[in-house]
Amino acid sequence: MRAALRIGAALTPTPRRASRARMTRTRPPFLDGLIASLPIAMGYFPIAFSFGVAATQAGFTGLEAFALSLLIYAGASQFLALALLSSGAPVLVSAFTLIAMNLRHVLYGPALMREAGAGQSKRHAWAWAWGLTDEVFGQALGALARGQRFSEGYMFGLGLGAYASWLSGTLVGAVAGGGALEGWPAVSAGLGFMLPALFLALLLSILSRRQLPVVAVAGAVTVAVTLAISATSGILLGMLAGAVAGLVRR
Amino acid sequence: MNLDLLTVALLAGAANWAFRALPILARTDRLATVGWLERFLSATGPAAIATLFVAAVLPSLSLDLPRLLPLAAGTLAVLALWVLRRSVVLATLGGAVAHGLTVWLLG
Numbered sequence: 001m002r003a004a005l006r007i008g009a010a011l012t013p014t015p016r017r018a019s020r021a022r023m024t025r026t027r028p029p030f031l032d033g034l035i036a037s038l039p040i041a042m043g044y045f046p047i048a049f050s051f052g053v054a055a056t057q058a059g060f061t062g063l064e065a066f067a068l069s070l071l072i073y074a075g076a077s078q079f080l081a082l083a084l085l086s087s088g089a090p091v092l093v094s095a096f097t098l099i100a101m102n103l104r105h106v107l108y109g110p111a112l113m114r115e116a117g118a119g120q121s122k123r124h125a126w127a128w129a130w131g132l133t134d135e136v137f138g139q140a141l142g143a144l145a146r147g148q149r150f151s152e153g154y155m156f157g158l159g160l161g162a163y164a165s166w167l168s169g170t171l172v173g174a175v176a177g178g179g180a181l182e183g184w185p186a187v188s189a190g191l192g193f194m195l196p197a198l199f200l201a202l203l204l205s206i207l208s209r210r211q212l213p214v215v216a217v218a219g220a221v222t223v224a225v226t227l228a229i230s231a232t233s234g235i236l237l238g239m240l241a242g243a244v245a246g247l248v249r250r
Numbered sequence: 251m252n253l254d255l256l257t258v259a260l261l262a263g264a265a266n267w268a269f270r271a272l273p274i275l276a277r278t279d280r281l282a283t284v285g286w287l288e289r290f291l292s293a294t295g296p297a298a299i300a301t302l303f304v305a306a307v308l309p310s311l312s313l314d315l316p317r318l319l320p321l322a323a324g325t326l327a328v329l330a331l332w333v334l335r336r337s338v339v340l341a342t343l344g345g346a347v348a349h350g351l352t353v354w355l356l357g
Contacts, residue, residue: 039342064255071263081258091254095261102266104298109274111294122274129271134302141295142338190350193324197345199303200328201338203296211296218297222304231305238301239294246293247286 033157036143040135040158041165043194048166051078052173058086062174069170073163074133076232077101104236107243108137115141116150124152131159135195138202145206211246218242316356324349 027035048069055065060082068078077098084094109129113120132140136159144150182188207215222238310321327348331341 036339039339042343042346060252060255064252067251067256068259071259072266073263074266077262077266081255081262085252085255085258091257094254094258095265098258098262099265102262102269105266105269106273107291107294107298109270109272111291111298113274114288114291115295125274126271129274130267132270134298137295138299138302139338141299186350186354189320189353190346193320193349194342194346196303196306197324197328197349198338198342199299199306200325200345201332201341203299203303204329204332204341205336205338206296206299211293214293214296215300218300219304222301223308226305226308231308234308235301235305238304239298242297242300243290243294246289246297 029151029153030157032148033151033154033159034161035157036139036154037136037158037161037165039194039198040139040162042191043135043198044162044165045169045172046188046191047075047195048169049173049176051075051082052170052175053177054079055082055170056174056177058082060085062171065170065174066167069167072098073130073166074098074102101232104239105132107239108132112137112140112144113150115144120150121152124156128152128155128159131155131163133162135198136162138199142202142205213248214242214246217245316353319356320349320352323352 051069052062052065055068056062060068068081072078072081080101081094081098084097089097109125109132112132113122139158140155143154148154203215218238218241221241222234224234225237226234307321307325310317312318324345328341328345331337331344335341
């Protein structure tokens with residue numbers, strides 16, 4: 001990360017400095033992104049693994065489980081897809097339910113590009129944005145908050161590491177079937193805590209005094225709506241309430 | 251391959267791509283110069299991450315000690331490592347190790 005910061009600081013418009021930056025660059029942004037994806041990949045693998053197991057237990061083939069991960073690439077939606085499809089829910093009802101679950105992703109791109117600053121290249125966004133999951137968005141935002149420059153290569157590396165972990169976890173889970181981690185409850189629990197730990201660490205990395213009310217409102221609304229309605233509504237409304245709280249001038 | 255499954259996956263996947271990519275490809279950076287929208291978008295990140303953390307730990311929040319203690323140990327480890335090292339990777343891995351170790355100690 002420090003190397004990336006140095007690179008970022010050196011990349012100014014003057015040719016001489018740009019050339020020096022190329023010489024001193026120790027790691028390409030893609031590799032930086034790939035390395036930054038490690039905690040996400042470690043958190044994704046066991047979840048995707050349990051998805052692969054659940055899919056085969058619900059009567060789907062390994063190929064079908066893999067297709068769901070490849071084409072949808074959204075954890076909670078995929079588990080819900082299993083429940084809907086195996087219960088015989090109509091195709092359009094199932095599809096629209098899954099689509100509604102991921103509506104929050106609409107906010108991620110503009111929030112990320114706003115943090116990246118004006119004039120950043122978005123030429124390949126049609127490709128790297130596919131990997132803009134909750135965790136990838138959080139990690140990218142955290143990197144920008146720590147002073148790293150936005151780069152499409154970094155986004156590709158970050159997204160690819162997470163996506164590869166998700167796909168391989170699904171495949172291994174579908175092939176291995178249930179019981180693979182049953183003998184290792186502590187390992188399973190530790191891996192299961194990887195994503196909450198990542199969210200907390202990311203939150204700490206971008207937290208500022210100005211954003212404290214935003215965080216408090218988002219947390220409180222998430223708890224209230226989850227308890228009153230559902231976890232999906234809690235996430236969507238919590239996020240919106242927090243963002244709306246950010247409108248208040250202080 | 252189940253045709254219904256493929257149809258649902260393709261429709262949901264296409265919507266996911268649209269949600270993630272289209273707002274970036276659209277020139278939202280021009281809109282972001284509007285004051286209220288800029289404040290809204292800059293609050294979206296912290297709000298999203300706070301929401302996801304709360305949603306992830308909420309099911310473990312109970313008076314049942316075997317569920318609560320690992321969560322407390324993991325959370326404290328993340329906080330401590332962040333204060334000491336300011337590293338997201340280290341804090342994340344340390345939190346997961348503390349959580350797993352507590353589960354192991356509790357048997």
